[in-house]
Amino acid sequence: MSEARKHILGAVRRSLKREQPTAEERRHLEARLADPQAGLIPARGRRPHGEQLDLMEEMLVELSATVARLPGEEAVPQAVSDYLKGENLPPKLRLAPRDDLRGLPWDSQPLLEVAEGIAEEPDSTSLTGAFAGIAETGTLMMASGPEAPITLNFLPENHIVVLRASQVVGAYEEAWTQLRRRFGAGVLPRAVNMITGPSRTGDIEQTIQLGAHGPRRLHVLLIEDGPGAAADETQTPAAGNGQAD
Amino acid sequence: MQSTSPAFKENARSALADQQLQKALQNVKSGFIGKRAKARARLPEFDDLRDAARDIKNHTLANLDFYLERYEEKVQASGGTVHWAVTAEDARAAILQICRDAEAKVVTKGKSMISEEIALNAHLEEAGLDVVETDLGEYIIQLRKEAPSHIIAPAVHLTKDQVEADFRHHHTDLPDERPLSEPTQLVAEARQMLRQRYLDADVGITGANFLVAETGTSIIVTNEGNGDLTQTLPKVHIVIASLEKVVPNLEDATTILRVLARSATGQEFSAYTTFSTGPRRPEDPDGPEQYHVILLDNGRSQMLGSEFEEMLRCIRCGACMNHCPVYHAVGGHAYGWVYPGPMGAVLTPSLIGVDEGGQLPNASTFCGRCEAVCPMRIPLPKMMRHWREREFERHLSPKAVRFGLGLWAFFARRPALYHRILGLKMRALARLGRARGRFDALPFAGGWTKYRDFPAPQGKTFQQLWAERQGAEKQNGGPGR
Numbered sequence: 001m002s003e004a005r006k007h008i009l010g011a012v013r014r015s016l017k018r019e020q021p022t023a024e025e026r027r028h029l030e031a032r033l034a035d036p037q038a039g040l041i042p043a044r045g046r047r048p049h050g051e052q053l054d055l056m057e058e059m060l061v062e063l064s065a066t067v068a069r070l071p072g073e074e075a076v077p078q079a080v081s082d083y084l085k086g087e088n089l090p091p092k093l094r095l096a097p098r099d100d101l102r103g104l105p106w107d108s109q110p111l112l113e114v115a116e117g118i119a120e121e122p123d124s125t126s127l128t129g130a131f132a133g134i135a136e137t138g139t140l141m142m143a144s145g146p147e148a149p150i151t152l153n154f155l156p157e158n159h160i161v162v163l164r165a166s167q168v169v170g171a172y173e174e175a176w177t178q179l180r181r182r183f184g185a186g187v188l189p190r191a192v193n194m195i196t197g198p199s200r201t202g203d204i205e206q207t208i209q210l211g212a213h214g215p216r217r218l219h220v221l222l223i224e225d226g227p228g229a230a231a232d233e234t235q236t237p238a239a240g241n242g243q244a245d
Numbered sequence: 246m247q248s249t250s251p252a253f254k255e256n257a258r259s260a261l262a263d264q265q266l267q268k269a270l271q272n273v274k275s276g277f278i279g280k281r282a283k284a285r286a287r288l289p290e291f292d293d294l295r296d297a298a299r300d301i302k303n304h305t306l307a308n309l310d311f312y313l314e315r316y317e318e319k320v321q322a323s324g325g326t327v328h329w330a331v332t333a334e335d336a337r338a339a340i341l342q343i344c345r346d347a348e349a350k351v352v353t354k355g356k357s358m359i360s361e362e363i364a365l366n367a368h369l370e371e372a373g374l375d376v377v378e379t380d381l382g383e384y385i386i387q388l389r390k391e392a393p394s395h396i397i398a399p400a401v402h403l404t405k406d407q408v409e410a411d412f413r414h415h416h417t418d419l420p421d422e423r424p425l426s427e428p429t430q431l432v433a434e435a436r437q438m439l440r441q442r443y444l445d446a447d448v449g450i451t452g453a454n455f456l457v458a459e460t461g462t463s464i465i466v467t468n469e470g471n472g473d474l475t476q477t478l479p480k481v482h483i484v485i486a487s488l489e490k491v492v493p494n495l496e497d498a499t500t501i502l503r504v505l506a507r508s509a510t511g512q513e514f515s516a517y518t519t520f521s522t523g524p525r526r527p528e529d530p531d532g533p534e535q536y537h538v539i540l541l542d543n544g545r546s547q548m549l550g551s552e553f554e555e556m557l558r559c560i561r562c563g564a565c566m567n568h569c570p571v572y573h574a575v576g577g578h579a580y581g582w583v584y585p586g587p588m589g590a591v592l593t594p595s596l597i598g599v600d601e602g603g604q605l606p607n608a609s610t611f612c613g614r615c616e617a618v619c620p621m622r623i624p625l626p627k628m629m630r631h632w633r634e635r636e637f638e639r640h641l642s643p644k645a646v647r648f649g650l651g652l653w654a655f656f657a658r659r660p661a662l663y664h665r666i667l668g669l670k671m672r673a674l675a676r677l678g679r680a681r682g683r684f685d686a687l688p689f690a691g692g693w694t695k696y697r698d699f700p701a702p703q704g705k706t707f708q709q710l711w712a713e714r715q716g717a718e719k720q721n722g723g724p725g726r
C-alpha cells in the first residue's frame with residue numbers, strides 16, 4: 001500500500017515539477033485550510049431571516065415536500081396525527097431518540113403508536129429533528145449521532161422533520177460555520193445529510209418519479225420559535241442548552 | 246470493460262439505425278437542455294460561480310500532492326483507511342480483499358463511474374460475490390448486462406417498454422398479470438425488489454463526487470436515496486474515488502455543488518448530498534463499522550501538467566453530452582467505453598490510450614456547445630483538437646481521412662480547377678434532381694443521404710452566387726449604405 005502511495009505522490013510531484021511545496025507555499029496552503037472562507041454566496045441566500053423562512057417553505061413546496069407551520073412544539077403530536085390521517089398512512093411513528101421529541105405530549109394522541117430508535121423494515125414513518133434548514137434551496141441538514149440515526153432519514157417511506165424557525169439559515173456556508181462550532185474545526189460526524197425534497201428518479205424516460213428508494217413523502221413541521229439562527233444542540237452527544245456557542 | 250471505441254464509426258452507424266434508441270434519445274434533447282437553461286436563468290450568479298468553481302479546481306490541482314496527503318491524514322484521524330491504487334487492477338484487488346476480510350457474500354453498490362472504469366462488477370462476481378446495483382438506471386442495465394450509456398442517466402438509451410419487458414423477464418416471482426406499463430409502477434417494483442438486498446448486504450460500495458481535505462470526507466450527490474441505504478446498512482462502506490476528486494474545504498465543495506446539480510439535471514440541488522466521514526462512532530446507533538477509500542490514479546497523475554490537465558476539473562455532470570449533437574444522434578454506447586460524449590472523447594484516449602480511444606476525438610462537429618455549457622469551463626473542443634493532432638502525428642488517422650485531406654489539398658492549391666469541377670457537378674445534380682427537388686441517395690455521400698435527403702442544387706455554386714452578389718452590391722453602391 002505504501003508503495004502505491006509513494007508511486008502516486010511521486011508521479012503527481014513529477015507532473016507538478018516540484019518535490020514539495022516551498023515553505024512559503026505551505027504556509028499559504030495551511031492558512032487557507034485553517035480559515036475557510038465563504039465563496040460567492042448567491043443573493044438569494046443573504047436575505048433577512050424573516051424572508052428566509054418564506055423562501056425555505058417556498059422551495060420545499062416546489063420540491064414536492066409539504067410544510068405545516070406550528071406555533072410551538074407542543075402542537076407536534078396533533079400535527080403528526082393529522083398528517084398521517086390526511087395521507088391515509090398507518091398511525092405508527094419511529095421517533096429519533098431525543099429528549100425534546102420524547103417529551104412531547106404524545107398521550108394526547110392515543111391512536112398513534114410511537115416507538116424510538118433506528119429505522120427498521122417495515123417502519124412506515126419516521127420523525128426526526130434537523131441540524132439546520134438552508135433556505136437557498138429548501139435543504140434540510142442532518143448531522144448523525146446518538147440522537148440522530150441515519151436510517152431514519154432514508155429507510156421509511158415517509159419522513160416528518162421538526163424544524164425550528166431559529167434553525168433556518170440562508171446559505172450552506174452558515175450551516176458549515178455552525179457545524180464547525182459544534183464538532184470542532186476539521187471534524188465531522190459520520191454522516192452529514194443534506195436532504196432536498198423527497199427521493200426521486202428520472203431513470204425511466206426522464207420522467208420524475210418520487211420515492212425511488214428513500215422517502216416518498218417529506219413533511220416539515222416548521223415551529224415558529226422566533227428569530228435567531230441557533231443550531232440544534234440536541235443532535236450530538238455534547239447536547240447542551242440549545243444555544244450554539 | 247473491453248473497449249469498442251476503435252469501432253466508433255460502425256457503432257455509430259448501427260446506433261443511427263436503431264429505432265428504439267433513437268426514440269429514447271429524444272428524451273435527452275427534450276429534457277436536460279431546457280431544465281439546465283431554466284436553472285441557470287433562476288440564479289443570476291450562475292456564470293460567476295462557474296468561474297469560481299474553475300479557480301478552486303485549478304488551485305487544488307496545482308497543489309494536489311499537498312491536498313491528497315492532508316486528505317489521507319484526515320480520513321485516518323476519523324477512523325477510516327485510504328488504499329492508494331496505481332491501476333484499475335490494484336483497485337479491484339484492494340476491494341476484493343476488503344470484501345474477503347469481511348466474509349462478504351452480498352455487495353450492494355451505488356452509482357459509480359469509477360467502478361465502471363475499473364470493471365469492478367465482473368471481478369467481484371468471478372470471485373463468487375453477489376453484486377447488486379441499486380441505482381434504478383444501473384439496476385436496469387445490470388439486468389440487461391449492458392454498460393451505462395450516460396454518466397448520470399445510465400439507462401437513458403432505453404424506453405419504458407424495454408424496461409417493462411426486462412422486469413417481466415427477470416422478476417419471475419411476481420404475478421404475470423400485474424400492471425407495469427407506467428413509470429410509477431416500474432419504480433415501485435424496483436424499490437420492492439431491492440429493499441431486502443440492502444438489508445442482506447455485507448459491504449456497500451459507492452463512488453464520490455468530491456473528497457474534502459479539511460475533514461477527510463467523501464461526498465455523494467444522488468436523488469434516489471439508494472446510495473445512502475447502500476453506505477449505511479452494511480457493516481463495511483467502501484468508497485471508490487479518483488485522485489482529482491479532492492477539494493480543500495467544505496466551502497470549496499459548496500461552491501462547486503452550486504453548479505453541479507443545475508448543470509446536470511437542472512435541479513437547484515440534488516435530493517441527497519451526503520458527506521461521509523469515517524465509520525460510525527462508538528456512540529452511534531447505526532452506520533457502517535468500517536470505512537475504506539480506494540484512491541485511484543489510473544493515468545490521472547500523467548494528465549496533470551499535460552495539455553489535458555484541465556480535463557481533471559471535470560465533475561461528471563453530463564452537461565457536455567446533453568448538449569452534444571453527436572451524442573444526441575448516436576447515444577453513449579457508440580463511444581465504446583465508459584465515458585461518452587465530449588468529456589469521453591477527451592478522457593478515453595487519456596485513460597486507455599490513443600490506440601483504443603483515438604477515434605473518439607473525431608466524433609465532434611466542433612460546434613462548441615459542450616464548452617459553452619461546461620460548469621467547470623473545460624475547453625473540450627481544444628483538447629479534442631490536441632488529440633486529433635497527436636493522432637495524426639502518430640499516423641493513426643484512417644486511410645480515408647488522409648486520402649480525403651490529400652485530395653482536398655490538391656484542389657485547394659488549384660482553385661480554378663476546383664470551381665470548374667464543382668460547377669459541373671452541381672449542374673449535373675441540378676438536372677438530375679429537378680423532378681423531386683432532393684436526392685435520397687448519392688454516390689460517395691451515402692453517410693449523408695442515409696439519414697437525410699440531399700437537396701438538389703439550384704444550379705449555381707456558393708462561389709458563383711457570392712460573386713454575383715458582390716457584383717450586384719457594387720452596382721448598388723456596396724453594403725453598409
Ligand code: SF4
Nearest residue numbers: 559560562563565619
Ligand atoms: S466536461 Fe464539463 S460538462 Fe462535461 S461532464 Fe465534465 S464538468 Fe460536466
